Amino acid sequence: MERRSECESMSRREFLGYCAATAGSITSARLSWAAQSDAGDVASTTRGLEALNDALEGVLLLPEDQRFELTSTTSWNQLLPQRRPALIVVAASPSDAVHAINFAREHRFKVAVRGGGHNWCSSSLRQGGVLLDLSRLRSVEIDAQAATATIGPAIQGAELVQRTAEHGLAFPVAHCPTVSMSGFLLNGGNGLNFNRWGSACSNVLAIDLVLADGSELTVSEDEHADLFWAARGAGPGFFAVATRYRLKLHPLPRGITMSTYVFPESAIGEASELLDRVAGQLSRDLLVALSIGAPTPELAADNETVGIIFAVAYCDSHSEAEEALRPLHSDVGMQRAISSSVNVPADLHAVLGAFAPTLPGGHRCLVDNVWSNRALDTIVEGSSEHYAKAPSPKSHLLAVLFHPDYELKGTSHSLHGRYLVYNNTLWDDAADDDSNRAWHVEATGLIDPHKIGRYLGETDLNKEAGVAEQGFTPESWKRLRALRNVYDPGAVFYDYLGMA
Structure with missing residues (x-):
């Protein structure tokens, strides 16, 4: 059995310097809060901060600390909101989460939880309240004989791929290698080889939680099953803190290949x-997706956009991959592809x-994004022309095909369709914000009429009232809201963005 520590140690000099800096920040915070008419019991809160600081193994950051702004705005997305927390707890252990929640509940602060900061609309960045940062909880324990992994919430997918592959095992991590596991699992997770292995959250065996009352529980199908159901899909609206996950691992496919087919505009x-x-003929060992976006330089002279079919075969041999790809590769429509790269050996990295x-x-x-059961050509109609006018060549549409036999059972992550279609708008210069925002609204408007719902983890929770509800079946949404009232009656944890 293999282990890795939760966090890096701090030297004595660094620790003493940190303590002095935090004590000074608490004094400054007290003066700042005292000047606010709605500051409440400042003396009590100050004493609570001092007690919290003494109890933590990790770091307490207040706005007066020079590290506060950088830590609060740590995000994969550089389009950041103006929201900022009142204080940040960078946890070094699960017990730090207990201390942070108890402080927040006793002093009437709300809590937002951040794993790796990869949520594109910064759900964990709220105005006021406590930001509980779990980024130092990156433990990994592999039990190769049992084919399980026990992980901290902030380990990234690429690292877990590496660690499990050393034992000939794998887990359906996110396709983006820098996504931390916690937010991915809480949202449901459509990861590697999902058509065969299922959603990422369906491969979770147990979760260690800290509840709103500060109690710690391990939840599974056999213990606190209602919380186990809720944790696997509730996403940024979950009403507890997940500090550790136990995962079911799969044998690592030994004959992975990738194929790409490029189509002109x-x-x-x-x-x-x-x-x-071909959708109904494809093997469950395939991932197939269509991307629409700007062409590569060599194709730009004749095309304003191109379509790329991308396929990954998660097989155990090259010949098995070739057979799995046959319905796709042999279809007469492939004659329109202007270039291709077929069945190239690969690995998960x-x-x-x-x-x-x-x-x-x-x-x-x-x-x-939208989930849709309509024909793909209907869903993407007009998108090619619209992407030709994109202010940024980095923007693109991505449509992912789900196998007809794919299903979700026993998790609050409960909604899916034939296709999951993303509109991804990316740019670099703040001066281009308005043009890209306007273009994005129009691009999303092209696919929205075809939706049966949305994948919660990558949708715009600010776009309209009730958008979070669109990530669930009606029955799951009703059950999730009822459980929130049971386990967080005092609303210690922030609700979904866009909801009161």
Whole structure:
């Protein structure tokens, strides 16, 4: 059995310096809050902060600390809201989460929880309240014999791929390699080989939680099953803190291959029709997606946009992958492809590397999506022309095909369709914010009429009232709201963005 520590140690000099700096911040915060008419019992809160600071293994940051702004705005997306917390607790252990929640409840602060900061609309960044940062909780424990992993919430997918592969095992991590596991699992997670392995959250065996009353529980199908159901899909509206996950692992496929087929602008409609034709014939060992966006330089002279069909075969041999790809590769519509790369040997790191450019960090970003059961050519109609007018060449549409036998059972992550279609708008310069925002609204408007719902983890929770509800079946939403009232009756945890 293999272990890795939760966090890095701090030298004595660094620790003493930190204590002095935090004590000074608490004094400054007390003076600042005293000047506010709605500050409440400042003396009591100050004493609570001092007690919290003494109890923590991690770090307490207040606005007066020079590290506060950088820590609060740590985000994959550079299009940041103006919201800022009242204080930040950077947890070094699960007990720090207990201390932070108890402080917040006793002094009437709300709590937002951040794993890795990859949520594009910054759900964890709220105005006021406590930001509980779990980024130092990155433990990994692999039990190869049992084919399980026990992980801290902030480990990133790429690291988990590496650690499990050393034992000939794998887990359906997010396709973007820098996504931390906690938010991904809480949202449901459509990860590697999802058509065969299922959603990421359906591969969770147990979760360690800290509840709104400060109590700690381990939840599973056999213990506190209602909380276990809720944790696997509630996403940023979950009413507890997940501090550790136990995961079911799968044998690592030994014959992974990748294929790409590039279609000119004039044949994007035919490429989408092709996917509709072959969908029912494809193996569950395939991931197939269509991207629409700016062409590569060598194709730019003749095309304002191109369509790319991308396929990953999660098989155990090259010949198995070739057979799995046969319905796709042999379809007559492939004759319209102007270039292709078929059945190229790969591994999971190569798959993550291929997806990474679709949603790179460090940009300004707007993302939205729809689940749809309509024909793909109907869903993407008009998108090629619209993407030709995109203010940024980095923006693109991505439509992911789900196998007809894919299903969700026993989790609050309960809604899916034939296709999950993303509109990803990315740019670099703040001066271009208005033009990209306007273009994004129009692009999303093209796919919205075809939706049966949305994938909660990558939707715009600010766009309209009740958008969070669109991520669930009606029955699951009703049950989730009832459980929130049971387990967080005092509303210690923030609700979804866009909800009171």
